Amino acid sequence: MTDKRMHKIPGHNDVKWDDKNSDKFRGDVKETGIGFMGYDYDTATEQFKVFLHYDQLYYWKYAEVSKLGKGFVDGEFWGTKCPKCGDKFFPPRVNCWNLDCNLEKSDWIKLKEEGIVHTFTIAGWSGKSSLKRLPFVLAYVIVDGCNTAIANELRGIDPWDAEFGMPVKVVWKPKDERQGTVTDWHFEPADGWKPGPMNAEKERMKELCQPVIEWVKTMK
Amino acid sequence: MSRKVCIAGGNATPFDYPMHITPEAMAANCIVETQKDIPDFTLRDLDFMVYSHFSVHFGKQLCPEWVIHDHLGLVGLPHVRIENGGNTGGSALYGAFLAVKSGLFDCVGVYGWETMDNVTQSQGSEFIALASDTRYEALAGGIYPIYYAAMAYKFMKENNLTEEDFAMAAMKNRNYAADNEKSQFYRSDYTNPDSPYYKKTLTIDDVMESRLISYPLKRLDCCLMSRGGAFALVTSEEWAKKHAPGNYVEIAGAGLSSCTIRAGDRIDFPGWNEMYGKGYPDMTEFAACRRSGEVAYDMAGIEYKKAAKEVDVAEIHDAFSSSETQIYKALHWANTDNIREFVREKRTFLDGDVPTNVGGGLMGYGHPVGATGIMSAVETMYHLNDTAPKKHLSSKTYVKDANTGLVNSHAGTGTSISNFILRRP
Numbered sequence: 001m002t003d004k005r006m007h008k009i010p011g012h013n014d015v016k017w018d019d020k021n022s023d024k025f026r027g028d029v030k031e032t033g034i035g036f037m038g039y040d041y042d043t044a045t046e047q048f049k050v051f052l053h054y055d056q057l058y059y060w061k062y063a064e065v066s067k068l069g070k071g072f073v074d075g076e077f078w079g080t081k082c083p084k085c086g087d088k089f090f091p092p093r094v095n096c097w098n099l100d101c102n103l104e105k106s107d108w109i110k111l112k113e114e115g116i117v118h119t120f121t122i123a124g125w126s127g128k129s130s131l132k133r134l135p136f137v138l139a140y141v142i143v144d145g146c147n148t149a150i151a152n153e154l155r156g157i158d159p160w161d162a163e164f165g166m167p168v169k170v171v172w173k174p175k176d177e178r179q180g181t182v183t184d185w186h187f188e189p190a191d192g193w194k195p196g197p198m199n200a201e202k203e204r205m206k207e208l209c210q211p212v213i214e215w216v217k218t219m220k
Numbered sequence: 221m222s223r224k225v226c227i228a229g230g231n232a233t234p235f236d237y238p239m240h241i242t243p244e245a246m247a248a249n250c251i252v253e254t255q256k257d258i259p260d261f262t263l264r265d266l267d268f269m270v271y272s273h274f275s276v277h278f279g280k281q282l283c284p285e286w287v288i289h290d291h292l293g294l295v296g297l298p299h300v301r302i303e304n305g306g307n308t309g310g311s312a313l314y315g316a317f318l319a320v321k322s323g324l325f326d327c328v329g330v331y332g333w334e335t336m337d338n339v340t341q342s343q344g345s346e347f348i349a350l351a352s353d354t355r356y357e358a359l360a361g362g363i364y365p366i367y368y369a370a371m372a373y374k375f376m377k378e379n380n381l382t383e384e385d386f387a388m389a390a391m392k393n394r395n396y397a398a399d400n401e402k403s404q405f406y407r408s409d410y411t412n413p414d415s416p417y418y419k420k421t422l423t424i425d426d427v428m429e430s431r432l433i434s435y436p437l438k439r440l441d442c443c444l445m446s447r448g449g450a451f452a453l454v455t456s457e458e459w460a461k462k463h464a465p466g467n468y469v470e471i472a473g474a475g476l477s478s479c480t481i482r483a484g485d486r487i488d489f490p491g492w493n494e495m496y497g498k499g500y501p502d503m504t505e506f507a508a509c510r511r512s513g514e515v516a517y518d519m520a521g522i523e524y525k526k527a528a529k530e531v532d533v534a535e536i537h538d539a540f541s542s543s544e545t546q547i548y549k550a551l552h553w554a555n556t557d558n559i560r561e562f563v564r565e566k567r568t569f570l571d572g573d574v575p576t577n578v579g580g581g582l583m584g585y586g587h588p589v590g591a592t593g594i595m596s597a598v599e600t601m602y603h604l605n606d607t608a609p610k611k612h613l614s615s616k617t618y619v620k621d622a623n624t625g626l627v628n629s630h631a632g633t634g635t636s637i638s639n640f641i642l643r644r645p
């Protein structure tokens with residue numbers, strides 16, 4: 001008898017990838033692997049520096065969490081729920097986190113695409129790939145009453161108008177742009193929600209955002 | 221009771237971005253400097269090496285410790301590398317502590333380094349973000365300062381604090397770093413005519429006026445990326461007494477604890493609900509800091525309520541001014557009712573009862589991840605063995621008559637945290 005807590009691993013030749021989209025978003029990115037691109041030398045201090053470029057394509061297997069990725073592509077939110085203790089997870093956990101549930105395998109459940117902002121911040125700086133989106137609100141949202149909060153961008157709002165506890169909804173990218181990742185969707189204020197009036201703290205945030213807005217305009 | 225474990229000596233290199241010295245040369249420098257403090261110590265004394273290095277992405281070299289180990293001439297000697305995010309240094313010290321405590325080894329070298337100046341700051345931010353849950357967080361544009369800011373903002377609100385309260389630590393640590401010529405603030409700002417902070421004693425306004433990183437954090441509320449190395453010699457009490465009299469300190473307490481990788485997963489985690497009550501730590505408190513601190517306090521016989529009185533000097537993980545403030549609470553120095561006064565009364569300044577990060581901390585000295593926790597331990601040791609006046613530029617940043625020190629090292633969004641209590645023997 002197989003223990004029910006075991007996750008199924010497909011057989012070696014069972015995965016056929018009948019629906020291939022692997023080059024859909026690749027653009028002109030080339031996998032260059034490892035290579036030396038040039039060097040600098042400083043005569044006065046006798047310091048030598050080389051330029052190394054390293055570029056590889058990775059494959060992440062969602063495996064037992066594949067329902068999440070397929071759900072994103074289809075515009076559906078799938079979380080999990082422990083049949084023993086009832087804790088609800090998004091991002092999904094496929095084994096319960098409760099030690100008393102002893103790795104109980106959780107059930108997939110379709111979640112309502114709505115939530116409550118638990119906390120948030122206005123980003124004025126980020127990683128290289130996100131600089132042009134600045135300033136943006138990153139919110140941690142409790143989706144559909146889960147026992148966890150998930151981080152994503154909150155758009156459709158002046159950054160300084162975001163509030164703790166505000167209701168939000170999920171907004172999807174157009175279907176043919178979805179990649180099966182968390183960047184397929186973002187949060188926006190729930191229909192009918194109105195920000196509170198300007199106050200000293202919001203004015204301060206607005207003032208801090210202005211140089212960021214100006215700086216982003218200068219980016220190519 | 222098992223035997224006592226000591227830090228016999230240790231040193232750090234300067235920290236800077238950029239800086240031109242290889243990891244193996246930094247190791248050699250640190251060991252040479254350590255030999256100045258403990259002339260008896262030679263490489264032949266080593267039984268075991270614990271290497272402390274966070275990200276192989278920065279050097280594009282897997283197992284980079286192998287390069288250093290044979291450079292030092294240590295072939296044949298056992299070695300391991302410990303990697304545990306921002307708490308890599310603390311975790312390596314913890315590993316060395318266990319190795320000596322077990323009785324297996326008497327003299328263990330701990331060398332940590334990072335070469336973050338191999339990439340730009342924004343690229344580096346992305347590398348570090350790979351230590352968040354890449355599937356759910358890094359892709360959404362998150363980098364560590366943003367996650368920390370989201371936690372800090374809620375903490376600020378719930379503890380009745382202001383941006384200015386956080387700015388206190390940012391100002392304090394950099395101003396202390398101006399008295400430490402190895403510090404990144406000293407090298408890249410205080411003595412750099414091109415820096416806006418050249419020869420400047422920072423004020424709260426300087427912090428408030430610096431650019432937005434992620435609300436409520438501004439540039440001066442955040443540490444910088446660095447290149448740097450640090451070395452500590454962890455030994456049995458017997459070894460330390462024989463070879464490093466006058467220099468060694470005792471590790472009286474050591475704790476290591478863990479929390480979720482995603483900060484959003486700790487608002488209702490069964491393990492914490494059970495230990496500290498439902499809903500703790502939420503996204504505001506550092507439960508792994510509280511837990512590892514309590515373990516270290518217990519080992520050292522320190523009552524939690526009296527911790528701020530008993531600890532004479534501390535080096536804690538101020539990756540952000542907000543996290544330094546959050547750590548005050550996690551270590552039982554303050555609580556929700558009095559943290560505002562604790563900050564405003566400057567209790568962690570040199571004249572306060574727990575001088576904290578007088579070596580500069582991460583915001584002032586720098587944060588080459590693998591070296592950081594070891595630097596913090598070494599800086600704490602300098603007060604307990606009275607070498608601070610010669611290690612720093614003056615005795616202004618020397619905490620006299622200190623008997624008990626605390627070292628804190630911190631990873632992820634509070635995902636792994638260690639605390640150590642050091643004592644003057």
Ligand SMILES: [Zn+2]
Nearest residue numbers: 082085096101
């Ligand atoms: Zn359960």
